[in-house]
Amino acid sequence: MIRYALACETGHDFESWFPSSESYDAQAARGLVTCPHCDSPKVAKRIMAPALGRGETPSVPVPAAPQAAPEPVRLMSEPERQLRTMLKNLHDHVARTSDNVGPRFAEEARRMHYGEVESRSIHGEASLDDARALLEEGIAVQPLPPLPDDRN
Incomplete structure (x- = not known):
């Protein structure tokens, strides 16, 4: 999963999660990524700082916590x-x-x-x-x- 900071053509900022960069590109091309404030389909990615871990890496490997399946995306019909x-x-x-x-x-x-x-x-x-x-x-x-x- 990847989180993008997004903005519409009128300047509303919001965030959204996508399974991959390609998924975002495909959904945006089909007009499925819209602003939750004004419903504009003209949305662009914003610059976003990467999430970086803090401190030292532990010397003993820590098993990754199981991740819950992402909530299904429900899109509005036309x-x-x-x-x-x-x-x-x-x-x-x-x-x-x-x-x-x-x-x-x-x-x-x-x-x-x-x-x-x-x-x-x-x-x-x-x-x-x-x-x-x-x-x-x-x-x-x-x-x-x-x-x-x-x-x-």
Whole structure:
């Protein structure tokens, strides 16, 4: 096993383990090595100091400890990667094009619906009961799907 210090094109640093240098090269060429922060497949190896032992070599040979088999690498399927990208783009679009009213979402949606304030695009937080009550009043609301954990 070999550990590489890696960085994506946007400058995120991270580390990953590979069975061999050739394995890293093959996976990177197929676009399977991606940044865990931004999912960019444009990843490069960083300079890394070698791990060196300290002290003197023992005069009596010490048997090597048995090594556990490495954890299997689970890669995302292409449809899952596309879905995650679409969800991230949706969240980014909502954040760019609407006002975040936070926990005042239900109150602000009602004020706009009843003409107390000018209508505009908003997003925020509401309890399930508040969202149901808004729908029962005829106020159109839509929950935003949560972003999957970046490391899942």
